[in-house]
Amino acid sequence: MKKFSDYKKLDDLVHDLDLGIDHFNLDVLKEEVDLGIIKVNNRFVVQPMEGVDANLDGTPSELTLRRYERFARGGAGLIWFEATAVTKEGRTSRNQLFIRNDNVSAFKELVNKMNAWKTEEFGANYKQAYFLQLTHSGRFSKPNNVSEPVISYHNPYLNEKLPIDPCYEVITDEYLEELEQKYEDAAVLAYEAGFHGVDVKCCHRYLISELTSAYNRDGLYGGDFSNRIRFLINVVKRIKNRLGDKIAVAVRLNIYDGIPYPFGFGVDKDDHTKPDFSEPIKLIEIIKDLGVKVINITMGSPYYYPHVNRPFDTGGYLPPEDPADGVRRLLQGAEVIQKTFPDLIIVGTGYSWLRQYAPQIAAGLVHKKSISMIGFGRASYANPNLARDIIEKNEFNLKRTCITCSKCSDLKKLSLKCGCVVRDIEVYLPIYQEAFKKGRI
Numbered sequence: 001m002k003k004f005s006d007y008k009k010l011d012d013l014v015h016d017l018d019l020g021i022d023h024f025n026l027d028v029l030k031e032e033v034d035l036g037i038i039k040v041n042n043r044f045v046v047q048p049m050e051g052v053d054a055n056l057d058g059t060p061s062e063l064t065l066r067r068y069e070r071f072a073r074g075g076a077g078l079i080w081f082e083a084t085a086v087t088k089e090g091r092t093s094r095n096q097l098f099i100r101n102d103n104v105s106a107f108k109e110l111v112n113k114m115n116a117w118k119t120e121e122f123g124a125n126y127k128q129a130y131f132l133q134l135t136h137s138g139r140f141s142k143p144n145n146v147s148e149p150v151i152s153y154h155n156p157y158l159n160e161k162l163p164i165d166p167c168y169e170v171i172t173d174e175y176l177e178e179l180e181q182k183y184e185d186a187a188v189l190a191y192e193a194g195f196h197g198v199d200v201k202c203c204h205r206y207l208i209s210e211l212t213s214a215y216n217r218d219g220l221y222g223g224d225f226s227n228r229i230r231f232l233i234n235v236v237k238r239i240k241n242r243l244g245d246k247i248a249v250a251v252r253l254n255i256y257d258g259i260p261y262p263f264g265f266g267v268d269k270d271d272h273t274k275p276d277f278s279e280p281i282k283l284i285e286i287i288k289d290l291g292v293k294v295i296n297i298t299m300g301s302p303y304y305y306p307h308v309n310r311p312f313d314t315g316g317y318l319p320p321e322d323p324a325d326g327v328r329r330l331l332q333g334a335e336v337i338q339k340t341f342p343d344l345i346i347v348g349t350g351y352s353w354l355r356q357y358a359p360q361i362a363a364g365l366v367h368k369k370s371i372s373m374i375g376f377g378r379a380s381y382a383n384p385n386l387a388r389d390i391i392e393k394n395e396f397n398l399k400r401t402c403i404t405c406s407k408c409s410d411l412k413k414l415s416l417k418c419g420c421v422v423r424d425i426e427v428y429l430p431i432y433q434e435a436f437k438k439g440r441i
């Protein structure tokens with residue numbers, strides 16, 4: 001496997017990625033972007049990254065506030081808040097954010113603080129947007145830190161991973177109809193809290209993403225394409241009907257699951273290692289017509305072939321491909337979507353593994369109009385100031401770079417507070433060491 005350390009200069013990586021980029025001026029990353037609801041100062045995005053540190057009642061804790069304060073002061077144009085549950089049984093842990101009528105004031109306080117922190121750093125005119133990702137974790141739900149799957153159909157590949165018994169109960173259409181209402185209500189709360197946008201999360205094989213491949217489900221939400229996307233479409237319509245243009249409706253979308261047909265979305269029917277973007281493109285056409293303007297492109301699932309989801313150098317297993325191939329799949333996938341929909345704001349995923357070369361490669365893609373905004377997940381944990389370093393100094397801080405070691409994912413898997421064990425050692429190293437000592441890692 002060719003690791004990142006095998007690349008000694010930008011040219012070598014650009015050659016292997018083979019993305020057809022040849023302009024590396026970083027100024028394009030500092031351009032304003034119009035998200036419809038707000039124009040933001042630059043093209044940087046902090047990707048949604050669960051911290052597993054919310055209070056038991058779903059509100060942000062001191063540690064949650066610490067993470068978001070660092071992100072706000074880091075200057076990215078768009079901060080895409082992490083997966084936030086719309087219902088208790090859909091939480092990934094008992095410390096996942098969970099927005100409700102009786103705790104919305106805590107979210108409002110968080111957004112107010114974000115505005116204050118960003119203003120303190122950059123002044124009142126600095127435009128930074130806050131989107132809240134709404135989720136139901138479906139088969140990966142662990143509301144009490146042990147697995148309590150909520151499944152929409154039996155998927156042999158994922159059933160085997162958890163594992164789930166083939167007789168395990170599947171949720172009803174009535175459950176899904178009620179859940180649509182909960183998404184709508186959560187979006188209204190997000191609006192009240194002051195978020196500029198909500199993301200109807202449809203990725204990584206959580207519930208809504210699972211439904212996109214529910215070929216083998218009976219009833220209204222399974223079978224043909226229009227049934228499989230029904231839930232997402234209904235929720236987008238409901239939020240639009242209720243709130244109009246008062247809040248942006250965005251979608252973080254899996255355009256390729258990497259799971260064989262008929263159990264994966266966006267896969268070639270004969271060869272699941274290859275994407276087939278025809279259905280994702282049809283879906284985007286529909287949500288675009290409903291008024292969705294911002295789409296965050298992603299792939300895979302952290303529970304099934306994590307290397308597709310977040311290319312890494314070291315993790316639980318040796319990936320069957322070079323990480324650069326995984327990065328290329330993510331960047332080219334987003335490019336196909338951006339080129340098909342030049343008017344949409346497409347956010348790209350998969351830049352953390354590129355370390356110090358990420359800004360140049362991102363600039364090259366922006367220059368050829370292959371992407372609108374650049375998302376950093378693990379790299380934002382490692383260096384919340386990444387955007388600011390580039391914007392103010394054209395500098396990438398090597399001492400704060402993510403090394404794609406997968407330790408943040410290890411913590412998340414164990415439902416422990418999670419962040420960068422390598423670059424934020426004061427907080428996260430002791431948590432990691434404790435888990436290691438107990439033999440949990």
Ligand SMILES: Cc1cc2nc3c(=O)[nH]c(=O)nc-3n(C[C@H](O)[C@H](O)[C@H](O)COP(=O)(O)O)c2cc1C
Binds near residue numbers: 048379
């Ligand atoms: C610890 C951890 C938590 C994550 N939490 C979320 C989340 O809440 N919502 C989401 O859509 N993706 C989540 N992701 C995926 C990231 O947003 C991102 O897609 C992935 O890490 C690949 O991007 P990167 O290479 O920049 O890290 C998480 C990833 C990790 C490692």
